[in-house]
Amino acid sequence: MPRIRRRPRNKGWQSTFSGPVGLALIAPFLAVAVVFIGYPFVELLRTAFGEPNGLGNVGDFFDSPAARKTLWTTCFTSLIVTVIVVVVGAVLAWSLRTTRSRLVRMVIAMAVFMPLWMGAVMKIYAFTVLFERFGVVNRTLTWLGVIDEPMQLLRTQFAVVAGMTYQMLPYAVLPMYAVYVTIDLNLIQASESMGASRIRALRDVVAPLALPGLLASTVIVYVICIGYYLTPVLLGGATAPFTASLIADDIFNLFDPAQAAVASVLLLVVAGLVILIGWRLVGKERMRRALG
Amino acid sequence: MSSQRTHASGGGRQRPARLAALMVGALALAVASTAAACGSDSDSGSGSGGGSKSLVVAGWGGSFTAANKEFFYDQFEKDTGIKVTVATPGGGFAAKVAAQRAGNNIEWDLLEAPGGDTSKLVLDGNLEKFPASLVQQITPLVADGAIRPGPSEPYYLDHGGTVNLIGCNTKLIKKCPTNPREFFDVKNFPGTRGITANNPIFTSLFALAGDGVQPQQYFPVDVDRAMNALKRIKPNVQVWSTSPAQMQQAVVDGEVGIMQAPNTVLISAMKEVPQLKLFWDGGLLFDEGWCVPKGAKNKEAAFAFVKWYAEHRELQAKFTEKIYSGTGGRDMQKYLSPEVVKNLPINKTGVTLVDGKSGAKQQLELGKRLREVLVG
Numbered sequence: 001m002p003r004i005r006r007r008p009r010n011k012g013w014q015s016t017f018s019g020p021v022g023l024a025l026i027a028p029f030l031a032v033a034v035v036f037i038g039y040p041f042v043e044l045l046r047t048a049f050g051e052p053n054g055l056g057n058v059g060d061f062f063d064s065p066a067a068r069k070t071l072w073t074t075c076f077t078s079l080i081v082t083v084i085v086v087v088v089g090a091v092l093a094w095s096l097r098t099t100r101s102r103l104v105r106m107v108i109a110m111a112v113f114m115p116l117w118m119g120a121v122m123k124i125y126a127f128t129v130l131f132e133r134f135g136v137v138n139r140t141l142t143w144l145g146v147i148d149e150p151m152q153l154l155r156t157q158f159a160v161v162a163g164m165t166y167q168m169l170p171y172a173v174l175p176m177y178a179v180y181v182t183i184d185l186n187l188i189q190a191s192e193s194m195g196a197s198r199i200r201a202l203r204d205v206v207a208p209l210a211l212p213g214l215l216a217s218t219v220i221v222y223v224i225c226i227g228y229y230l231t232p233v234l235l236g237g238a239t240a241p242f243t244a245s246l247i248a249d250d251i252f253n254l255f256d257p258a259q260a261a262v263a264s265v266l267l268l269v270v271a272g273l274v275i276l277i278g279w280r281l282v283g284k285e286r287m288r289r290a291l292g
Numbered sequence: 293m294s295s296q297r298t299h300a301s302g303g304g305r306q307r308p309a310r311l312a313a314l315m316v317g318a319l320a321l322a323v324a325s326t327a328a329a330c331g332s333d334s335d336s337g338s339g340s341g342g343g344s345k346s347l348v349v350a351g352w353g354g355s356f357t358a359a360n361k362e363f364f365y366d367q368f369e370k371d372t373g374i375k376v377t378v379a380t381p382g383g384g385f386a387a388k389v390a391a392q393r394a395g396n397n398i399e400w401d402l403l404e405a406p407g408g409d410t411s412k413l414v415l416d417g418n419l420e421k422f423p424a425s426l427v428q429q430i431t432p433l434v435a436d437g438a439i440r441p442g443p444s445e446p447y448y449l450d451h452g453g454t455v456n457l458i459g460c461n462t463k464l465i466k467k468c469p470t471n472p473r474e475f476f477d478v479k480n481f482p483g484t485r486g487i488t489a490n491n492p493i494f495t496s497l498f499a500l501a502g503d504g505v506q507p508q509q510y511f512p513v514d515v516d517r518a519m520n521a522l523k524r525i526k527p528n529v530q531v532w533s534t535s536p537a538q539m540q541q542a543v544v545d546g547e548v549g550i551m552q553a554p555n556t557v558l559i560s561a562m563k564e565v566p567q568l569k570l571f572w573d574g575g576l577l578f579d580e581g582w583c584v585p586k587g588a589k590n591k592e593a594a595f596a597f598v599k600w601y602a603e604h605r606e607l608q609a610k611f612t613e614k615i616y617s618g619t620g621g622r623d624m625q626k627y628l629s630p631e632v633v634k635n636l637p638i639n640k641t642g643v644t645l646v647d648g649k650s651g652a653k654q655q656l657e658l659g660k661r662l663r664e665v666l667v668g
Contacts, residue, residue: 064660064664065664065667065668066663066664066666066667066668069667069668070667128541132545132547133484133545133546133547134545134546135545152530154547155530155531233534237531237532238489238532238533238534238666238667239526239532239666239667240667241667246663249663251387251391252381252384252387252388252391253383253384253387253388253659254387254656254659254660255386255387255390255391255656256656257391257394
């Protein structure tokens with residue numbers, strides 16, 4: 001009788017890949033990352049720290065009061081938007097998670113989805129119509145007798161914050177909803193049955209479970225916000241630009257690629273720092289789970 | 293976990309999961325539509341490449357480009373079969389072309405460029421010289437001196453000529469400023485103001501005029517004096533427009549009552565704001581022209597357009613009648629009514645033709661300093 005050869009165990013199907021197979025599978029992604037992320041990043045650094053003054057280009061950037069103020073405006077406005085978006089987003093996502101009313105669910109879902117489906121220019125133009133001197137808001141307030149003369153709403157930081165908040169809301173609600181779905185709502189009932197008030201149940205039971213999601217949303221929203229370009233240009237005007245506008249101005253109006261590259265690197269540094277802080281606060285594993 | 297969800301949704305166990313799936317779907321749709329939008333952008337860019345059946349024109353936007361499209365681009369497309377695509381980068385042509393050349397990817401074939409930019413483009417060597425045969429063909433058709441900056445340097449053909457002047461909405465303003473000095477006098481001439489800030493040379497010269505500098509002393513620009521004048525008026529300026537369309541919207545919406553803007557913008561806005569009055573005293577005229585960026589993918593099509601334009605003086609006349617902007621054609625008074633000729637910017641009293649070449653030399657410095665004033 002011929003001997004039946006048993007296949008060695010390690011040649012059978014395995015749920016995990018060996019190192020070379022895994023490497024081969026991710027090779028296309030690595031190639032794309034090197035070409036579209038790695039190479040441009042190296043070029044960006046070369047431009048930022050190249051001509052005319054090498055590392056001194058960074059000093060040149062901070063020598064300009066306009067550049068300093070713009071960086072500050074970018075970081076501070078983004079912070080305000082992030083706080084508003086995360087607070088409102090947390091409430092909306094929680095309502096979406098817990099409501100039993102189909103109507104409420106539908107209304108919230110539409111409010112969240114609509115900004116995603118509309119083009120950026122359309123959204124910004126809608127705010128222009130609302131905020132212009134004789135726009136909807138000013139006319140309504142004048143008609144109600146709240147103001148005598150139209151207020152300057154357009155080309156203000158308020159307009160920028162409002163426009164960005166509206167656009168960023170989905171980016172907070174969606175990840176937070178994904179986290180809320182994993183929270184056992186019976187826990188609230190359980191804690192209430194043990195004497196906790198609803199607020200205490202939310203604070204001591206729900207909040208710790210939702211915290212990674214909240215922080216992850218905060219990081220996502222902030223990092224996206226600091227790169228905003230169109231909204232500050234169109235709703236904020238020429239006197240309160242974001243750093244992205246400065247970069248465009250350096251490249252397309254002043255043709256100063258070194259300063260544009262320095263500003264880009266600084267934005268990357270800010271984004272990296274924010275991600276790092278979020279990572280440290282929440283912990284690697286929880287952050288990964290929160291980000292899905 | 294499942295029991296928890298049942299509790300939450302009042303018996304509908306899968307609702308949150310369904311909703312989550314829907315949300316993921318919505319997000320994916322948004323990402324996909326964004327990607328599609330980006331894709332369509334790149335498609336339009338690639339359309340400019342290849343043979344000479346395509347022509348990409350970069351224009352100012354607003355009424356000037358709209359009139360160019362109405363009288364020239366559409367008809368040129370019909371006559372020649374060359375598809376014209378219009379991009380509206382909104383000024384800063386010289387730096388944008390320089391950036392495109394540095395990136396080795398010239399996106400535009402023809403520019404509707406203002407004088408400051410054309411001079412800078414010539415200075416930086418970023419324009420294609422008109423071929424000798426083209427110069428020979430169009431010389432009898434265009435006015436003397438319309439091929440610029442000079443006979444030995446045929447780099448652009450005069451077309452347009454925009455004046456930045458003062459406009460005033462008499463519905464909103466009781467006492468209108470009639471010249472730059474009065475524009476900068478916010479005490480005696482109160483009202484919301486708008487200043488065009490997409491060309492640092494224009495803005496700086498306007499500030500100098502507002503501070504009492506005579507036109508013959510504009511160059512070299514006294515940068516400190518110009519910027520100090522702008523700093524003083526800044527609290528009274530609601531809109532610093534970075535594109536013609538932006539100023540037009542601000543005028544029509546009544547956001548500004550007193551403005552310094554291109555004549556094309558103001559004349560176009562007058563259709564919706566008939567109370568708008570124009571004051572030409574202290575107006576700054578920049579010649580404009582058709583020019584071809586060095587390395588343009590469809591430069592043959594661009595030169596074909598320049599020739600076609602020179603041959604169509606009747607269309608040039610219609611263009612002028614529409615937006616009161618001059619053209620490069622020879623003997624245009626034969627095609628225009630005396631009333632229109634009288635009202636052309638070049639014939640208005642108090643208008644100064646700006647020396648684009650001198651302006652171009654200080655453009656970078658003025659641009660940086662203007663930004664400090666606006667943002668600082």
